Amino acid sequence: MSVPHAILGLLHQRPHHGYDLKQQFDRMFSPDRPLPFGQVYATLARLQRDGRVEPAGVEPGAGPERKHYAITVAGANEFERWLAEPVRPEPQLQTLLFTKVVLAIIVGERAEPLLDRQRSTHIARMRELTTFRREAPITEGLLADHAIYHLEADLRWIDATAARLEELRRTLSIPSNIGDAP
């Protein structure tokens, strides 16, 4: 999970204040392990220092200060680069892939090409391991098998997700005239 990129993605959609970002992040990506407030503000401070987000006014009202943040052009470029780049195939990356798919949909990008590129990256890795395993001693061959079967599980998830993108988009309440619609 890349918290800075997820926050950039949420800001790519529209400006938010910190509290709002945390609520959205928790609901979409981490219902079981809420993001600490401190981490949200620290991440925003770092992103601002690096020129990826900028303050966009303060919301009036009682209680804590509600400072709005907006994404900069540099931030949007960084986010789009991260979104388009396939993730290095390794076990336990489902959360990151899921985050990318959800963010693609909420910023109005097509999620299918993203899944296609990830599928190709996974199969390329599987091809390397399949070739390696043939000449490898049994110990290393069985380890390669283990990695291959995990990649296979990821690929099944990629296919299942590709088949349900429309449903996911509806759940995220994104109008159907953006995103994956032709």
Added chain:
Amino acid sequence: MTDIVLGAEGLVKRFGQTDALRGIDLAVERGEILAILGPSGSGKSTLLHCLAGILPADGGSVTYDGRRIDQLTEAERSALRRSAFGFVFQFGQLLPELPALENVSLPLLLGGVGRREANERSRDALASFGVAALAGALPGAMSGGEAQRVAVARALVARPRVVFADEPTGSLDSHNGERVMERFTDLVRETGTTLVVITHEPRVAAYADREVIVRDGLIAGSQRTALAVAR
């Protein structure tokens, strides 16, 4: 320069009101192993059948060795399939009333090879897949894996230029399935044969040089989109 053995441009195939293929562009290099992936109903089997000249195209072109095969008559396409192509299909591929040796020698006999030579080459083909002992066995007496090996031996025995395979291993959930795939792709590479293989299994695709994904009758990631469909 690349040596394209099999090509499709703007390939369209319709079944009644359904557009199974909506403008496929594809080029397969000589000696390449290409995997075609895609969800069921995506059009991948139809694509294979059109490339192999089993189904005529409704639009666009299909070429083999630079020659338009979509313009050939059924008889000419049939002759081309016998002389240049080999096939492995998932189900019902062996003739149940013939023993393995005769099943394997069929493509040779159809191609005009004498019975004695056909038998000899068929025995070698069976042996190369580790099923020489099944020469006299009927398909009904074989396990699924054994029948698969015999079928692959039959597809390769006449030294076709291109082999088309549709889910050739059924499943790789066994050490045997993996072995068949290894042996199959090794032989194809050794002989410089081109292989086009349809699969839903990434592990089969991992034996190929390249994979393409067919979705809704189009190659995913290609530029031809809604505009071409509307046309």
